[in-house]
Amino acid sequence: MLEHQLIQSTGFRNIGPVGARTGFAVRIRIPNYHGTRLSQLDGFTVTVDGEVYGFEQNRLGIRDEVYVLAEMREETTARWGLLEWGEILVDKPGGLEPGIHKVEVLARIRYSYFPPDVHVFPMHEARLATLCVA
């Protein structure tokens, strides 16, 4: 089961080889009330302890696939199911220090049934989250 909130406790972790981390991951549930074609997602900005990692650079990991923004925008077949978590993969050489961090996610969802000029809907959530392993 997923945590009720967008940003999950578990899955906030460093990525890449131990000792030579390349970045970190933030696990989230789908920022929508229904399953979603990946092309309807327009990226995720992540902020950790005030440092901003822009949606243009971050990647989405879901199931066994990883998508950069350009791939996500064109992916009209693969979908994110309501019961699945995804993770936002963020580049940061060395990774993050173990400990408690202020983590913010701004997910950009596109709704065709919103007026065209405001159809990218920003969903923002923030929380303290604990990264466990260096």
Add this chain to the structure above:
Amino acid sequence: MLEHQLIQSTGFRNIGPVGARTGFAVRIRIPNYHGTRLSQLDGFTVTVDGEVYGFEQNRLGIRDEVYVLAEMREETTARWGLLEWGEILVDKPGGLEPGIHKVEVLARIRYSYFPPDVHVFPMHEARLATLCVA
């Protein structure tokens, strides 16, 4: 999945034939942090809108069995698993009116690792719950 609280929303219902109800049921999760032999339970007092239904009379329904207090006290084989709900069955000719009721449950659990004179541990919870069908 069970609701976090003891008294569940779903399962608060009248029992017996429609039009000739014999009582009502209150669904609860196990009032313990581990699964429990039924003989370690010593009954459930239920209070609805201030009216008290004593633990001596109420029955426990679990899976496909129903136990009166004397049976529960001697049932050393059957157990209540941590993931299972049970229901307290209460006699009340006519049943309860559909609507919102103040429901209280006092569950009496026996812990052998509590001192003998206080080994019946009362667990009390109260909530508003909605009974749907007359």
Add this chain to the structure above:
Amino acid sequence: MGSLQYGVSVYSYVNDYGSVMTLEDAFDHIADTGATGIEILGEGQVEGYPEPSSAWLDQWFALVDRYKLEPTNFCAWVDTRITLTRNLTIAEGAAELARDLRLAHRLGFKFLRPKFGVTSHELDPDPQWQAYVERNLDLAHQLGIIICPEIHAPTPIKHRVTQGYIDFIERTGTRNFGLMIDTGIFQDRPLTHWGSHQINDEMREHMAFLNGIKVPPEQFLDIAQYVVFIQAKFHDIDDTLEDLNIPWRPVIAAIKRSGYSGYLSSEYEGLRSPWRAIDQVRRQQVLLRKLEREYDLGLLA
């Protein structure tokens, strides 16, 4: 006198769904309210949508059978703006709708609500919607499904969007297209929460509909002949069984007066606090049935 049918949309439990509740739990919660119908979000409750596994299908039919719930409405979306740089063609949009109709039918649903893309701040649907639907009317007829776009706040009953759907029905003479009414259009008092957030002044300014667009309930009678399904949208029913936003007494009176005898499908959209929806839906089911009884007894005018 016709009587109403009562259902619950699994959307009522969103945020809880997958977090504190499985699909089977949703069936259990719904069946225990005394409702007889279940409404779902296709891309939501159907795992592996649009091609659920046979294991999932087996589970679906087992649940329908075990909890004795009738599949009512299947909510679907047409992702008009399929990518940032191009829209669906008519053929593609029609194909998406056809795929959803077949899936809905397979699962036993009788209604399908398509959510079309819009082109304006007045929420005019992309004009291609007519072609999507028209190309699928024969299929819908074969499958016994009624396609029903939703009249949802801020769109009222007296509006060119609603009229456009009615014109389509009149023009085609179809019986496989009708209106779904979301009772949020009758909301006459402001919401206090949106999702898990308390509403602040800025939100109120940008989303005036949060205060309620206050469609007069008796206007339901003007369009009732086209209405095939009602989502009983609500947000907050208090401890005395009073709804704080939707004026159910005149709404139920109008619905009953119209002779409508289809579903009222509970659609909770209030505070997304864990487990809150479960009891709110129970309260609404009790309230709606009590008001129908009062109407039948002549107590509701």
Add this chain to the structure above:
Amino acid sequence: MGSLQYGVSVYSYVNDYGSVMTLEDAFDHIADTGATGIEILGEGQVEGYPEPSSAWLDQWFALVDRYKLEPTNFCAWVDTRITLTRNLTIAEGAAELARDLRLAHRLGFKFLRPKFGVTSHELDPDPQWQAYVERNLDLAHQLGIIICPEIHAPTPIKHRVTQGYIDFIERTGTRNFGLMIDTGIFQDRPLTHWGSHQINDEMREHMAFLNGIKVPPEQFLDIAQYVVFIQAKFHDIDDTLEDLNIPWRPVIAAIKRSGYSGYLSSEYEGLRSPWRAIDQVRRQQVLLRKLEREYDLGLLA
């Protein structure tokens, strides 16, 4: 220098377990903390206890394998007062323990904590405990399991209950019986919550141990040779990674100084607010490993 091993007890998640979390979720939460061990409540996590189905067993082994967690301690209870009118006989109590040992072994556990009935307000265990255990020492040896009763507040280290267990070890010379320390005995500041309730004055009066029995951490050294497992009980770690109840710096220093190199198994017992335990356990795992590192660097005295 020996290093500590880190585990998590699924008890940490009680109330959430079965409500917002499945067994697989618990494995996932634990593995992601960097812990390598999982501790369970036998009659709790084992569905169908004491005779789990083969489907459940398959799932258990698949989870252990997938999440690469080592089963550590299996918590068991001996229901001494089996009914209101009679207690377990020695043969019955020994049989219950034997059954749990076999089940624990089957699942891969190396430790079993039996909770015996007590006979007094000082929590003296029913004297039959010695016979229960003695009759099972050969079995425990064959299965490679260490039986370890828990030294738990309000019972301190210097107490006849603890001494009774040590005397048993000395008398029998067994290597299949040892002490489990619950770090709640070191608590030196009052709790604010018990379960899902804020602690009030009445509760404090009846349950003085809620304020902490403040065992001096260096006393751990006096009994360390008998200690085979540590439950790292805690209740509240704040946003600056400070534990508000357990003095971890001297506790970790004493444990490390003793040469103990077994498990520290996180046992959260603070506010039972949904999902809170997940992050609290993560905080404790970070805190404990940070303190061990500081000790290794000579920074912790």
